[in-house]
Amino acid sequence: MINPGFTEILPHLLLALLAILLVVAAVIDVRTFTISNRLNLAVALLAPLYWLAVGLPLWPEAATQLGVALGVFVLLAGAFYIGMMGGGDVKLAAALALWFSPALTLQFLVLMSLAGGVLTLVVMVAHRMRRKPGKPEIPYGVAIAFGGLAILAQRFLNQFA
Numbered sequence: 001m002i003n004p005g006f007t008e009i010l011p012h013l014l015l016a017l018l019a020i021l022l023v024v025a026a027v028i029d030v031r032t033f034t035i036s037n038r039l040n041l042a043v044a045l046l047a048p049l050y051w052l053a054v055g056l057p058l059w060p061e062a063a064t065q066l067g068v069a070l071g072v073f074v075l076l077a078g079a080f081y082i083g084m085m086g087g088g089d090v091k092l093a094a095a096l097a098l099w100f101s102p103a104l105t106l107q108f109l110v111l112m113s114l115a116g117g118v119l120t121l122v123v124m125v126a127h128r129m130r131r132k133p134g135k136p137e138i139p140y141g142v143a144i145a146f147g148g149l150a151i152l153a154q155r156f157l158n159q160f161a
Contacts, residue, residue, distance in 0.1 A: 014053060019148075065097070065101065116138070
């Protein structure tokens, strides 16, 4: 039998693990401009465990989150197709959408986009100041991590409001 105290803390442990994975993704993306499929898979596969831990009904809530995550994947695959995002970025954002309700996913996408815009400007200015040739690479995993961490922080900060 599972300890009742563990079942109360499990959702928080999973959210903390998600936060750690997002920080790791951002750091690796800054260093290598890649986000591994293993990391994306871990984020995606931990989401159903989180659903179980918080008692999210499979129908329609979990199914809706799955559908929204698929929509995020399709939308961002378009950005990948035109060269605006890397494949790992697309997969990470879609995997992260599995963790959030549709409303929070929309907030995540807005925060991610704003952070991505700022990140792009900073990288472009730094690239020009160094007089490097070619197009700069943008570690968009940083923007994705920022958006995800901002949503996770809201969960903890809003309980005191």
